Amino acid sequence: MVSNYNKKKESSYAKKHVLIIGGLLTAAGLMSLANEYVGKENNTDLNVPARIVDNVFEIQKADDTWTEIPIKGVNMGIAKPGHFPGESAITKEEYLRWFKLIAEMNANTIRVYTLHPPAFYEALAEYNKKHTDKLYVFHGV
Incomplete structure (x- = not known):
């Protein structure tokens, strides 16, 4: 059973750490x-x-x-709460929001262990075009 997720009640901690498993690479x-x-x-x-x-x-x-x-980075999985692990339910807008939060954590690197949907790569390219402090990716395949 999946509980309803109310964005208005997100804690400050949750806003900065949604689906981002912190840790240095x-x-x-x-x-x-x-x-x-x-x-x-x-x-x-x-x-x-x-x-x-x-x-x-x-x-x-x-x-x-x-x-x-x-290298100051975070791991990013492909799963999203309320969806099956391989469902690829993360939107480009969510990726863009997460990239902003990752940068606010003073991280500069994202480690992904598998291929993400096109929205990930589109959002990353868009984010890096708009920001002088780029996000770099260690990509597992």
């Missing part, structure tokens, strides 16, 4: 895997906006300089 495994492909100085064919140098993530700025980026 452990990136050591990703670093070692990415180092194998990205950290090669002699590969002139490779053009990527991020890299790992000395086990530190860096992103490329508009002026082609590189800057360190600390």
Whole structure:
């Protein structure tokens, strides 16, 4: 049985943590895997906006300089309360609202462990176009 969810009665805590399982991402495994492909100085064919140098993530700025980026992230599942786990009931508007809340938590990274519906990727692209502090994604497949 699913209880009715009254948005007007959401607590401040719930507004900031809806479907976001907080926690820092452990990136050591990703670093070692990415180092194998990205950290090669002699590969002139490779053009990527991020890299790992000395086990530190860096992103490329508009002026082609590189800057360190600390990974502060959250996990995001595909399930939504009141729906079956694989139902993909999350709307683009909900994703946009959640991305704003994620940024307000001072996180800059989202980890998703599976493919999300197109609304996720559309909302992420829209969010990142409008904000200077981008949200980055670690994507499992």
